[in-house]
Amino acid sequence: MSHILTVAAAQMGPIQRTDSRDDVIARMLKLVEGAAHRGAHIVVFPELCLTPFFPRWYYETMEEADQWFDTQWPPAGMQAVLDLARQKGVMLQFSYAEKTPDNHHFNTASLVSRHGEEVLKYRKIHLPGHAEYIAERPLQHLEKRYFEVGNLGFPVRRLDFEGVATFNAGMLLCNDRRWPEAWRELGLQEVDLVMIGYNTPVANLDVKHEQPPHLKVLHSNLVVQAGCYQNNCFAVSVAKAGVEDGHAMFGNSIIVNPFGEIIAQASTWSDELLVADCDLRLCHVNRASTFNFSAHRRPEYYRRIVDQTGWKRPEHTLTV
Numbered sequence: 001m002s003h004i005l006t007v008a009a010a011q012m013g014p015i016q017r018t019d020s021r022d023d024v025i026a027r028m029l030k031l032v033e034g035a036a037h038r039g040a041h042i043v044v045f046p047e048l049c050l051t052p053f054f055p056r057w058y059y060e061t062m063e064e065a066d067q068w069f070d071t072q073w074p075p076a077g078m079q080a081v082l083d084l085a086r087q088k089g090v091m092l093q094f095s096y097a098e099k100t101p102d103n104h105h106f107n108t109a110s111l112v113s114r115h116g117e118e119v120l121k122y123r124k125i126h127l128p129g130h131a132e133y134i135a136e137r138p139l140q141h142l143e144k145r146y147f148e149v150g151n152l153g154f155p156v157r158r159l160d161f162e163g164v165a166t167f168n169a170g171m172l173l174c175n176d177r178r179w180p181e182a183w184r185e186l187g188l189q190e191v192d193l194v195m196i197g198y199n200t201p202v203a204n205l206d207v208k209h210e211q212p213p214h215l216k217v218l219h220s221n222l223v224v225q226a227g228c229y230q231n232n233c234f235a236v237s238v239a240k241a242g243v244e245d246g247h248a249m250f251g252n253s254i255i256v257n258p259f260g261e262i263i264a265q266a267s268t269w270s271d272e273l274l275v276a277d278c279d280l281r282l283c284h285v286n287r288a289s290t291f292n293f294s295a296h297r298r299p300e301y302y303r304r305i306v307d308q309t310g311w312k313r314p315e316h317t318l319t320v
């Protein structure tokens with residue numbers, strides 16, 4: 001066993017409304033081919049990697065929005081990508097808009113073994129944005145309209161990639177990466193590798209507060225680096241990048257090690273592969289010291305984290 005898992009972040013440039021599913025699949029095939037050529041064991045694609053980021057468009061009814069949802073697994077066209085991955089002996093993680101047979105809608109990520117079987121599914125829990133059209137917003141973000149909160153929790157699966165490594169895999173989607181609770185859910189299951197797909201716009205979503213673009217990149221890096229350090233894991237954090245439907249997404253895909261260091265970073269807003277060797281033994285360094293959960297966690301003092309959603313400020317004010 002080598003302990004080295006080679007991971008690829010398959011950043012994708014924009015997917016325009018006019019692009020066909022076949023166009024997208026052709027790009028994914030090229031990325032898988034390239035990743036396999038560079039020795040990757042796992043290839044990770046962005047959030048909603050088969051469609052444009054459609055929650056920026058308002059549809060009156062779910063029936064209209066349904067054009068962006070896939071009702072079967074694997075989603076339309078994906079079999080060709082899974083076949084290539086199987087032929088090359090690589091695992092895949094991809095994400096899509098899922099409509100279940102009983103008419104539920106989720107923002108879903110799927111992890112597929114090198115034999116073509118789905119081995120882990122995750123449905124996004126921290127849905128950002130709003131459910132109704134808001135006229136004064138320059139950019140709508142209607143994830144709360146089109147998706148339900150994921151119903152699978154934060155699952156972690158122990159996987160034996162025969163001859164390479166045994167590791168614990170988990171997934172997050174976009175906004176989830178900003179929430180320490182999501183990371184700790186995975187960390188408590190001894191996750192070694194967190195796969196994250198995202199679509200993060202450059203534009204301000206908050207109409208009342210201007211945020212310069214550099215802060216978007218800072219915050220994205222900050223949360224992934226902190227998540228890895230505090231939970232003793234690697235992360236592959238992969239963007240859909242570039243100008244899609246006139247709206248720029250900042251890209252900046254990264255791969256991060258358990259010390260919180262960025263070990264690979266995208267430099268374009270296009271389809272781009274980042275490949276990194278992850279020595280899984282590094283996950284155990286802080287598990288035996290600073291972040292030895294068994295020795296140092298104090299859950300008896302963390303009740304508020306699960307019992308409370310919003311803020312409760314102290315009742316009394318002390319004059320000082």
Ligand code: CDV
Pocket residue numbers: 047128129141173174175176178198199200201205
């Ligand atoms: N797709 C996302 O979840 N995007 C959010 C935006 C709305 C800020 C993100 O956290 O990047």
